[in-house]
Amino acid sequence: MIRKNSTILRIIDGLAAAGQAGILVRKFPKGHLLIGQGTAVTSVFFIRSGIVKCSFAEDEDKEYILEFLGEGQVLGEIEAISGIPAVSSVRAISDLSVYMFDRESFLNLLQRREDLNGAILLLMANRLADTAQRSARQQLRPLEHSLSQLLQALEHEKLPCTKQELANYLGVTLRSLNRLMKDR
């Protein structure tokens, strides 16, 4: 449910400890917007601790939550690599501690460090697989199924988010979510 990746965090920890240039440690409070959909992204973030939501909006009023990311996950790498404006917004839903790279440093390291390169390839492959699978399941299965999966996942890890956000993650209205919750 909340994606994590300890391999990458270890690599970055190592780089930071070795005094690699271009890495900053930053902290952000819950609610802080790290990346705004449609804007240019100039930094790449690696989550040290905390949770963010990646969400996509079209109308201002409706949002769809693409994923929740936790420890070791990377933010802004897609935009850094492809040069396009941010695909989604990224907002902290708990207090956050991150490593922050400027774009050039990140791309440089990605070329020079084979281990980082491999870890990022792997992370992107996993994300693609997960995203595709979730997208497909949401189309194929009834809402009830996605919901019970979600609730089961939430028993193990608590997610500091509202019910509206859960609905936005499931791609339905809050009303529908409540209905399902009631008559289970």
Next chain:
Amino acid sequence: MIRKNSTILRIIDGLAAAGQAGILVRKFPKGHLLIGQGTAVTSVFFIRSGIVKCSFAEDEDKEYILEFLGEGQVLGEIEAISGIPAVSSVRAISDLSVYMFDRESFLNLLQRREDLNGAILLLMANRLADTAQRSARQQLRPLEHSLSQLLQALEHEKLPCTKQELANYLGVTLRSLNRLMKDR
């Protein structure tokens, strides 16, 4: 609508022309299954010409089409990189010509050739962006909207697929698709 990628095709053309070991040229007829969901993937394919559909099934009877891929697109790279069984099935929907790599050769080249590495990173970044965007739009917008977008795209490029497949791409039943088509 149909994803393509000429940069990669040029790189692979070059490698093949230079006699790089581990590359085969293969042709498959329309309808041929290149990758079966859930099975181990031992080859990586680069499309020289033709179109495939990547689809995800859960019940045997229902399928969701993740994307249509054309020239220069890569198949099986996710599984090669991450080692997981195939996330989706890939089937030719027109006659197909491909470059075929065994997994080891592909991973080797990915390490040794900076240009290929960069091109694959870029391709995966673009796919992630596209997949996320499509998934979000399908949840946020009414079917009518997705449909008109799709029809507009199809005016420029013709896709050799059935209406059932279009419905599977949109994530709805054929009945719903027909209804929308009728009262536009």
Next chain:
DNA sequence: TGATCATATGGACAAATGTCCCAAATTAAC
């Protein structure tokens, strides 16, 4: 020439979901 299969179209009804409300409960602000 049929017979058979895939594909395409649409009627009728059921089920799921959204929209528009309002009220209770909880949390944050002063």
Next chain:
DNA sequence: GTTAATTTGGGACATTTGTCCATATGATCA
């Protein structure tokens, strides 16, 4: 401690979508 704002839970109804048909059209094959 009181007020305001957010979050939650749900009724009533409209709309959308799915399910289960039946029929028509066209292609293929014996």
